[in-house]
Amino acid sequence: MxxxxxxxxxxxxxxxxxxxxxxxxxxxxxxxxxxxxxxxxxxxxxxxxxxxxxxxxxxxxxxxxxxxxxxxxxxxxxxxxxxxxxxxxxxxxxxxxxxRAAGAAAKPSAEEIRAFYHENEALFARRRIYRLQELVVSSPAGMLEVLRAEAGRASSLEQVAAWLRARSAEFREVAVTQPAEQLPLRYLPQLARMKAGDMAVLPSPLGASVVQLVHAQEAPLTEQQAAPLIEQFLEGRKRLETAAAEVRRLREVASIEYMGEFRTGK
Known part of the structure; x- marks a missing residue:
């Protein structure tokens, strides 16, 4: 023992x-x-x-x-x-x-994923890879409609560029090839309707962009192929919404006092 x-x-x-x-x-x-x-x-x-x-x-x-x-x-x-x-x-x-606050955001349901797929055909069922020529114009907001009218009269992007040069407008020319998902979502329906040679004038952070479609290659995604991408996007969006709601909640219960010059208009 x-x-x-x-x-x-x-x-x-x-x-x-x-x-x-x-x-x-x-x-x-x-x-x-x-x-x-x-x-x-x-x-x-x-x-x-x-x-x-x-x-x-x-x-x-x-x-x-x-x-x-x-x-x-x-x-x-x-x-x-x-x-x-x-x-x-x-x-x-x-x-x-x-x-931490956004981590509890619920995952999107199969119905939400399916609805997003059908609501955004330009991203999925009618997805295209776009080759674009673009004039990125630094202009005041009021010039947007004038630029649209000029682009409507012009037969080429070079004519629009010549019109801008004549007015000493600041702009730069760029060429891009991008799939639909890398373009601003709000402009996709308009781009999806365009044919080769068509032009569009779109608002941009600098002022405006005059875009001409050079070529569009069809590259659709099935619902099954798109589902993981949609789930990731919707989950990210829900997290952002949850985070924004948390900031609003904190502001509502907080004591915030603006001082000095920042007091104006508060």
Missing amino acids: FGAWKYAGLALLAAVPVGCQRAEANRGAQVAAKVNGAEILVRQVNTAGGATGAQALEKIIDRELLAQKALAAGLDRDPAVAQAIDHARRQVLAQAWIE
């Missing part, structure tokens, strides 16, 4: 250092590098992006060296740097809360 306890005790004693060694080994396996004693973890490398893990690690090492030098010089106590650090910290915290 005592012998059995003795050997059991030896087994337990033997297991303790082995367990410690394994824990240390596992911890060491998580460390990708040490920079002046500061550990860089494998998960940091994995989430850093980059072409390869090795390249990502080298970038992190460079950043760590610079950060250590900045800390040694006391730059973290510089008011501007401290403010930037606090801003970055709050950005991370805000994003973390948004992700």
Whole structure:
């Protein structure tokens, strides 16, 4: 009996250092590098992006060296740097809360996916790959209708470009080839109706874009092919809607007081 306890005790004693060694080994396996004693973890490398893990690690090492030098010089106590650090910290915290709040968004149902497929034929059943010539025009909003009228009279995009040059309008010419899903959703119905040579004038962040369709290649997607893409899109949209609703809710219950020049109109 005592012998059995003795050997059991030896087994337990033997297991303790082995367990410690394994824990240390596992911890060491998580460390990708040490920079002046500061550990860089494998998960940091994995989430850093980059072409390869090795390249990502080298970038992190460079950043760590610079950060250590900045800390040694006391730059973290510089008011501007401290403010930037606090801003970055709050950005991370805000994003973390948004992700938590939006994480509970329900997945789209099969009916929602099917409805989206049939409501957006230009994206799926009538999907095309568009080759476009475009004039990106920097213009005031009031010029949009004038530009539309001129494009309606012109027989080519070059005529529109000549008209813009004559008026010293700022614009640049670009050529793009893009599938339907990479184009603004609100313009797809109009583009889907266009034939080669047709032109359209569309609002853009800079002012307007005069677009001429050079060629369109049919590339439809079946409902089965499109379902994973639609599910991902609808889920992302629901997450954004949930996040926006959370921000509105927080504003409603918060005490927000605008000061100084920002008080005007509030």
